[in-house]
Amino acid sequence: MDPILSALAILAGILVFLVSGIWIYASLILVAVLSLMFIGDMNFGRVTDIFGSITLRSSGSWELSAIPLFVWMGELILLTDISSRIFRGLAPLVRRLPGGLVHSNVFGCTLFSAICGSSAATTATVGKITITELRKNSYHDSLILGSLAGSGSLGLLIPPSIVMIVYGVLAEVPVDRLFAAGVLPGLLLGFLFSLYIGANSLIRGGRSTQAAPLETVSEDRAGYTLFNSLLDLLPIAIIIGIVLGSIYTGVATPSEAAAIGTLSVLVLTVVTGAMNWSVFHKSLMSALYTSTMIFAVVVAASLISTALGYLHIPINLANMIVESNLTPGQFILIISVFFIFLGMILDGISIVVMSLPILFPIVTAMGIDPIWFGIYLVIMVELGQITPPVGFNLMIIHGMSGAPISKVAVYALPFCGLMCLGVLILYMAPAIVLYLPQYLFG
Amino acid sequence: QEFRWDLSTEYGPNSINTRTNQFFAERVSELTDGEVDITIHPGAALGYREKDHLFAVSDGAVPIATTVSGTLAGVDPIFLLSSLPFLAEDFEDVRSLLEIARPHYEDVFSQYGQQLIYAGWVDPSGVWAQDVMESTEDFEDLPIRTYDATGTRVLQELGAAPVQISWSDVVPQLATGSIEAVLTGVDGGAASGFWDYTDAFTQINYAMPLTFVHVNQDSYDALPEEYQQALMQAGQEAREWQAEQVVANQSAKYDELRDHGMTVAESVSPEFARSLSEAAQPIIDEWKERVGDRAGEILNEFNATE
Amino acid sequence: MADPRRSPIGMLDAAVTRVSRWFGYLAAALIVYVLCHILVEVTLRNVFSTSTFVLDEYVGYALAGIIFLSLAATHQAGHHIRVRLVSNTVQGRGKDAAELIANIAALVVCIMLFVSLYGIFDRNLRFGITSAGMSRTPLWIPQIAVVVGIAWYCVRLATNALVCVEALVLGPNREREPA
Ligand code: NA
Numbered sequence: 001m002d003p004i005l006s007a008l009a010i011l012a013g014i015l016v017f018l019v020s021g022i023w024i025y026a027s028l029i030l031v032a033v034l035s036l037m038f039i040g041d042m043n044f045g046r047v048t049d050i051f052g053s054i055t056l057r058s059s060g061s062w063e064l065s066a067i068p069l070f071v072w073m074g075e076l077i078l079l080t081d082i083s084s085r086i087f088r089g090l091a092p093l094v095r096r097l098p099g100g101l102v103h104s105n106v107f108g109c110t111l112f113s114a115i116c117g118s119s120a121a122t123t124a125t126v127g128k129i130t131i132t133e134l135r136k137n138s139y140h141d142s143l144i145l146g147s148l149a150g151s152g153s154l155g156l157l158i159p160p161s162i163v164m165i166v167y168g169v170l171a172e173v174p175v176d177r178l179f180a181a182g183v184l185p186g187l188l189l190g191f192l193f194s195l196y197i198g199a200n201s202l203i204r205g206g207r208s209t210q211a212a213p214l215e216t217v218s219e220d221r222a223g224y225t226l227f228n229s230l231l232d233l234l235p236i237a238i239i240i241g242i243v244l245g246s247i248y249t250g251v252a253t254p255s256e257a258a259a260i261g262t263l264s265v266l267v268l269t270v271v272t273g274a275m276n277w278s279v280f281h282k283s284l285m286s287a288l289y290t291s292t293m294i295f296a297v298v299v300a301a302s303l304i305s306t307a308l309g310y311l312h313i314p315i316n317l318a319n320m321i322v323e324s325n326l327t328p329g330q331f332i333l334i335i336s337v338f339f340i341f342l343g344m345i346l347d348g349i350s351i352v353v354m355s356l357p358i359l360f361p362i363v364t365a366m367g368i369d370p371i372w373f374g375i376y377l378v379i380m381v382e383l384g385q386i387t388p389p390v391g392f393n394l395m396i397i398h399g400m401s402g403a404p405i406s407k408v409a410v411y412a413l414p415f416c417g418l419m420c421l422g423v424l425i426l427y428m429a430p431a432i433v434l435y436l437p438q439y440l441f442g
Numbered sequence: 443q444e445f446r447w448d449l450s451t452e453y454g455p456n457s458i459n460t461r462t463n464q465f466f467a468e469r470v471s472e473l474t475d476g477e478v479d480i481t482i483h484p485g486a487a488l489g490y491r492e493k494d495h496l497f498a499v500s501d502g503a504v505p506i507a508t509t510v511s512g513t514l515a516g517v518d519p520i521f522l523l524s525s526l527p528f529l530a531e532d533f534e535d536v537r538s539l540l541e542i543a544r545p546h547y548e549d550v551f552s553q554y555g556q557q558l559i560y561a562g563w564v565d566p567s568g569v570w571a572q573d574v575m576e577s578t579e580d581f582e583d584l585p586i587r588t589y590d591a592t593g594t595r596v597l598q599e600l601g602a603a604p605v606q607i608s609w610s611d612v613v614p615q616l617a618t619g620s621i622e623a624v625l626t627g628v629d630g631g632a633a634s635g636f637w638d639y640t641d642a643f644t645q646i647n648y649a650m651p652l653t654f655v656h657v658n659q660d661s662y663d664a665l666p667e668e669y670q671q672a673l674m675q676a677g678q679e680a681r682e683w684q685a686e687q688v689v690a691n692q693s694a695k696y697d698e699l700r701d702h703g704m705t706v707a708e709s710v711s712p713e714f715a716r717s718l719s720e721a722a723q724p725i726i727d728e729w730k731e732r733v734g735d736r737a738g739e740i741l742n743e744f745n746a747t748e
Numbered sequence: 749m750a751d752p753r754r755s756p757i758g759m760l761d762a763a764v765t766r767v768s769r770w771f772g773y774l775a776a777a778l779i780v781y782v783l784c785h786i787l788v789e790v791t792l793r794n795v796f797s798t799s800t801f802v803l804d805e806y807v808g809y810a811l812a813g814i815i816f817l818s819l820a821a822t823h824q825a826g827h828h829i830r831v832r833l834v835s836n837t838v839q840g841r842g843k844d845a846a847e848l849i850a851n852i853a854a855l856v857v858c859i860m861l862f863v864s865l866y867g868i869f870d871r872n873l874r875f876g877i878t879s880a881g882m883s884r885t886p887l888w889i890p891q892i893a894v895v896v897g898i899a900w901y902c903v904r905l906a907t908n909a910l911v912c913v914e915a916l917v918l919g920p921n922r923e924r925e926p927a
């Protein structure tokens with residue numbers, strides 16, 4: 001069967017199951033089974049054999065250990081006053097910008113992503129506080145939720161980052177160089193998002209209702225100075241310091257940093273007296289449910305990825321690309337379309353694992369810098385997190401805000417555009433990616 | 443095509459193992475007029491890790507796979523033979539050990555419903571460190587990264603402080619000085635640019651692990667006899683091709699290391715080699731005990747050919 | 749009409765919910781274990797120049813345990829994600845029917861996974877397969893959590909399906925806890 005046709009059939013199958021209200025993990029697994037049986041012509045017994053070991057493998061991989069810990073850390077930060085402090089500390093700094101408090105999404109995510117390797121956890125932690133506060137301040141959902149979806153993506157681009165670790169392993173690129181390479185592009189995207197928020201509110205007014213109360217957060221804090229602001233940002237700064245410090249002194253490996261971060265937040269909550277049994281219990285169970293939800297979809301995505309592999313779809317698509325004699329620019333353009341398509345049905349690590357073995361030889365053959373390609377890939381993966389029908393960040397925002405996924409996806413669209421613009425800028429000026437690793441490691 | 447097989451391997455697309463798989467697949471295709479078509483899925487693209495391969499092939503979930511010997515140790519300790527330290531001193535030793543042990547390997551594979559096609563080897567592991575390793579004292583308290591249980595035991599025996607961290611964490615840990623040395627082949631270290639963090643490579647010929655290419659018995663039996671022979675012949679040729687590649691690659695990599703300003707010690711003094719072997723002896727003895735009679739047979743025959 | 753919570757199916761549902769929660773606590777304890785093991789490893793490496801040598805292996809077992817043991821608890825807490833297009837538009841019996849279909853679809857998937865995972869567990873037990881690492885752990889031991897977890901999730905989904913059937917039979921004029 002033609003690879004493009006098969007891929008479209010699989011996408012259509014996923015859509016049908018999703019819309020009928022079947023849980024996403026179950027929809028993905030059903031489609032994986034059916035596609036192997038009907039496109040791949042395998043009998044049910046063989047499909048069962050295949051999926052048993054893949055399920056076991058993907059559910060027990062060490063790289064995933066960071067996820068429950070990062071999420072738990074996020075939940076703890078959420079249940080204590082650290083996250084409201086972040087918001088309180090950032091509010092006076094961003095209030096005067098056009099777009100006002102919406103910028104706290106961008107700044108909050110930038111800060112938080114410096115200790116968190118997953119964009120889902122970044123979105124959830126920052127969103128849980130900002131969505132309520134920004135709605136109180138009558139900003140329109142399109143701006144609140146859209147900017148959150150976009151900014152949450154910085155969680156993977158600004159180090160530490162789970163996807164960069166996976167890419168580094170597969171492409172044999174040093175992880176610390178990748179981490180360094182992610183910093184400036186992350187800040188660039190954050191800057192683009194802020195620019196858009198500002199421009200949008202200058203043009204459209206930003207607020208949804210006419211009689212918006214003035215910044216409610218700052219109402220009762222006359223005399224709140226820059227010093228207070230910095231004081232409120234101190235806890236997050238300490239945690240960032242400890243996590244980054246542990247990585248850059250070598251005390252912990254990047255994949256162990258989540259544990260160091262969680263420990264430091266636990267200590268902080270105990271020291272500040274915010275810890276009690278209820279906080280511990282609630283944060284832990286919440287982390288458990290969120291990570292099990294993520295794992296269930298990751299495992300299901302790995303089954304889809306295996307099914308695609310057996311159907312030779314990625315290989316055939318890659319061969320179609322190779323045979324067409326492209327320039328690097330055209331190549332990046334075409335695989336961007338390919339990644340956007342993959343990102344619609346797959347998630348993060350699956351995209352990298354599935355496409356890299358095929359694409360990487362082409363990338364090196366074309367003379368594209370592997371570090372640059374890694375950063376590009378992370379942005380494409382991020383894009384997949386906020387495109388329907390399967391987009392983690394969309395689902396998380398849907399869960400927190402109650403807004404329908406379709407609406408959240410539309411709100412996120414301008415930020416998808418900004419990410420593509422970011423990729424274009426990085427293509428024109430690769431130095432933004434390559435300068436920092438060059439400067440730090442020679 | 444008549445027969446379409448998917449080959450699962452965890453090795454990356456540019457590794458010697460995968461390139462040998464490609465050579466093998468091409469030869470099979472030539473020898474069978476394109477009737478047997480093998481698609482390579484490198485980098486664990488099908489989702490299987492090496493640990494899963496034995497059962498995946500046994501079930502027919504994947505018809506053919508490439509698996510490094512050590513990951514099969516949990517199935518049968520015989521597979522630790524090729525990772526026993528300082529047993530094989532050169533590629534000729536590896537070849538004769540493989541030939542002696544091959545019937546035993548085949549037995550285990552056939553017990554799990556599959557056929558061994560060929561086994562290839564890669565370059566031996568050495569030590570990447572700040573200085574050339576000249577005696578066992580240089581191992582004293584050295585924080586060094588190893589990749590398996592045997593390596594950990596041997597290095598503990600030598601007085602080093604071995605750590606097992608994942609490969610992705612090796613470079614950050616080297617860069618920050620949390621580990622000072624890495625036990626791995628010249629190929630693997632070069633791929634990760636270890637010359638940025640270490641100054642010397644010592645080829646201690648630690649061990650030369652085998653990788654097996656094994657195929658599901660039913661898939662194999664379904665082939666006409668001439669194709670079965672073609673498969674075995676292609677496997678034989680692939681092994682010889684890999685052996686040549688490994689030798690050529692090793693000297694090319696030594697040059698590359700020197701170009702990056704590293705000191706390369708291509709061999710160690712006989713006294714040092716002897717003391718390394720002594721340190722490894724308890725591990726070899728323990729292995730013999732676990733494996734039983736087969737181990738004695740293999741080692742006796744091997745020592746007789748020396 | 750009888751109180752659904754007093755009906756046999758209602759009581760079964762309540763019992764399954766309670767047991768699912770216990771498995772959830774077990775999974776939560778495994779998260780704490782993962783945290784502790786990594787911290788011990790970091791301490792051993794930095795302070796004592798040694799290691800537990802089994803970090804990635806044991807954390808991997810624990811992760812698989814976390815996922816499978818908490819599937820049912822996560823399900824009944826409403827955390828597994830889905831698109832609510834249908835359930836938001838249909839009412840009454842239509843809603844129950846949609847719920848029934850979704851639960852049966854998930855049940856089919858999970859029974860398939862149970863069969864294949866049990867097969868792996870059984871084979872590792874029969875052939876005495878151990879891990880290739882330092883610990884040589886028999887692989888079936890950590891896989892108990894996986895098999896029990898997926899089996900219990902099947903029970904959870906089957907009970908949900910029964911609850912839906914009961915609701916379809918009893919009709920819309922009663923309140924029911926969402927599963
Ligand atoms: Na991050």
Ligand code: NA
Pocket residue numbers: 343344345346383384385386387388389390391392
């Ligand atoms: Na998506």
